[in-house]
Amino acid sequence: MRVTLNATKTRTALRTSARISLDVLLVLLLTWVALWILGWMWPVVWPLVIGLLLTTLTWPMTRFLRRRGWRPALAATTVTVLFLLGAAGTVALIAVPVASQADELTTGVINGIEELRDWASGPPLNIGDDQVSQALDEAVARIQGSIGSIISATVTGVGAVANGVITAVLALFLMFFFLKDGPRFLPWLTRQLPGRLATDVPTVATRCWDTLGSFVRSQAAVGLLDAVFIGLGLWIVGVPLVLPLAVLTFIAAFVPIVGALFAGFVAVLIALVSNGPTDALIVLGIIIVVQQLEGNIFQPMLQSRSLGLHAAVVLLAVTLGGSLAGITGSLLAVPLAAMIAVIWHYIRDQLSEPDPEPEPEPVPEAGRPH
Incomplete structure (x- = not known):
């Protein structure tokens, strides 16, 4: 038995x-099917994602204008124009000082190359001019042998730039329509869904929107910290173009990994050609320290508090997103993880709510006929 x-x-x-x-x-x-469909629709999804991120950044100002009696179209147009002017002003803030000192920087680059060549010709390397010329000849020969690959890469790069411009234009148009008609979306969605979904889906969508806004604000705070500390270090060392480099650092903070590397490379290069190798090494050390503090302390702390995620979850999400989808995956990993957490918490709360107890039947009063 x-x-x-x-x-x-x-x-x-x-x-x-x-x-x-x-x-x-x-x-x-x-x-897997959902990811395949997402990849197939990525040319449309990516501008939509960028438009949502820009909308979370510009919505507070739009909401302020609408509460002051501005019509939705006028408020959205004003904020969009101001955003474009701000972006153009930021580019000008970086480009104009660099262009004004272009001759100085060019001279510094040439002098830096000459110093590097003189240093390489002495001990311990003892590289002669004939060896340098031979190396240059070999490099030219390799470039000539791979001219087809270079042309293909150039065409690919031009196509990538064109796609980037199209994506930016679509994202700006989507941002305008989100700012103008965004508050109408949830009521419309409520009318389209049946039964309990009419309550659950708008609630989850509202919480996800708040989470996305928290992500953008926390990322802006991290970028501001990077810009302040790195700019302060550049100012102390005496590197020129401190303000443009600080602005570039703030903007680059929104692009994980590559953005920080690019901004740091530009700062070290300018320090090298203007102040010399010693100050360039000091600037490199400052950038490494700030980036380590940002990646291991500032960013996990700010994002874990604003998104409701543990710092370890933030680090793991960025690592996993970067390994799966590169820069785009690193950029979207944290808000996606936060939205998944929002959906999970909502489902858990709904499932953990006890069923409503049935109301007791009224007890007949004494003496009343049944």
Whole structure:
């Protein structure tokens, strides 16, 4: 009898495990299909994502104008124009000082190359001019041999720039329409959904929107900290173009990994050609220290508090997103993880709510006929 009972329990456990495994496989299959569809629609999805991120950044000002009685179209137009002027002003703030000192920087680059060549010709390297010329000849020969690859890469780069311009234009148009008609979306969505979904989906969408806004604000705070500390270090060292470099650092903070590397490279290069190798190494050390503080302390702390995620989850999300989808994955990993957490918390709260107890039937009063 006991053997039969154990066999029955074993079969039941195997059936349960098989059913759970089948459910997991089904979920993985649906996830793969969803990711494939997302990749197929990425030329449309990517401008939509950028438009949403820009909208979270500009919505507070739009909301302020609308509360002051401005019409939605006028408020959205004003904010969009101001955003474009701010972007153009930022570019001018970086480009104009650099252009005004272009001759100085060019001279510094040439002198830096000459100093590097003189240093390489002495001990311990002892590289002669004939060796340098031979290396240059070999480099030219390799470039001539791979001219086809260079042309292909150039065409690809031009196509990438064109796609980037199209994406930026679409994102700006989407931002305008989101600012203008965004508050109408949830009421419209409520009318389209049946039953309980009319309540659950708008609630989750509102929470996800708040989470996305928190992500953008925290990222802006991190970029501001980077710009202040790196700009202060550049000013102390005496590097020129401090303000443009600080602005570039703030903007680059919105692009994980590559943005920080690019801004740091520009700062070190300007320090090298204007102040010399010693100050360039000092600037490099300052940037490394600030980036380490940002990546390991500032960013996880700010994002974990504003998004409701643990700092370790933020780090793991950025790592996983970068390994799966490169720069784009690193940029979207944290807000996506936060939205998944929002959806999970909402589902958990709904499932944990006890069912409403049935109301007790009224007790008939004494003496009243039934």
